[in-house]
Amino acid sequence: MKTLVICSGGLDSVSLAHITADEHQLTRLVSFDYGQRHRKELDFAAAAAQRLGVPHHLMDMRGIGAALSGSALTDDIDVPDGHYAEDTMRITVVPNRNAIMLAIGFGVAAANCDEAVATAVHGGDHFIYPDCRPGFARAFDAMQQAALDGYAEVHLHTPFVERSKADIVREGARHGTPFAETWSCYKGGALHCGRCGTCVERREAFHIAGVPDPTAYADPEYWATAIAEREAT
Template sequence: MKTLVICSGGLDSVSLAHITAAEHQLTRLVSFDYGQRHRKELDFAEAAATRLGVPFHLIDMRTIGAALTGSALTDDIDVPDGHYAEETMRITVVPNRNAVMLAIGFGVAAANGDEAVATAVHGGDHFIYPDCRPAFTQAFGAMQRMALDGYADVALHTPFVTRTKADIVVEGARHATPFAETWSCYKGGDLHCGRCGTCVERREAFHLAGVADPTAYADPDYWRQAIAGREVQ
């Protein structure tokens, strides 16, 4: 199946790109610049496209991102430390972000004759990000079938939507994903901070998967404290 992958440059989407290249016909990677403070992730997405030998489409959404105010990812608001399970992580929501990106992805796919759009939303995102939940992806897929009815037949592929990030690490490792060539940290520094929700989740996922984590973290041990704090709550 000719498949376009929405790729941020993070562990999940780069793993999905490698898995798709092995199991389907990967046609292109599509990424979005929405003014995120961790824009350096896009360099990792482009590198993945080069590595996999497919076109890279970078969509400029900075003016749209500027209107989606109130998120620590786009505004001058501190990215909180701690595990995703904490209520404070809701400040990292960019409203309707995935819905906007997927709509554009489907348009690109239809224009290029692709048969599917793949996105790496996973079970760990569900309670914070409503546009990562199964109910959303099912409804969105149905909406797109109507939007492209008679023009193109493009499916929504969400292989991780009911799975954990540890599952993604296992599958990514099985398909030789170069995890060191991915970027997760929301703070966008020289190294992964080791303290924000994505860093804690990333470090925990490697631990649970039993896979060596090649990531250099500014604070490599904080994740244990964050996990312990969540378990006490």
């Protein structure tokens, strides 16, 4: 199946790119610059495309991102520390982000005769992000069948939508994903901070998966404290 992968440069999407390259026909990676403070993730997406020998389409959505205000990812708002599943992480929602990106991805796929658009949304995203949930995925896929009816047949591929980030780590490791060449931290510093929700979730996923974590964290021990505090509530 000729498959386009939406790739941010993070652990999930880069793993999906490697898995897709092994199991399907990976045609291209599509990434988005929406003015995110952790824009350095896009360098990791570009590196993944080069490593896998496919084109990298970088879409400039900075104007759109500026209009989707109110998120700690795009505005001058502190990214909160703590576990990813805390209510505080709702400040990282960029409204309709995935819906917008997927709509563009489907257009690119249709124009290039691809058969599927793959995205690495997973079960850990459901609590915070509405456009990562199974219901959204089903509805979006149905909408795209209507949008492209008679022109192209492209389907949404969400292999992790009912699975955990630890499952992604296991599958990524099995397919040789170079995890050190991925970026998760929402703060976008020189190192992964180790304290924001994405860093805590990343570190926890490696721990649960039983896979060594090659990531350098500025605060490598905070994740255990964040998890303990969440479990105590």
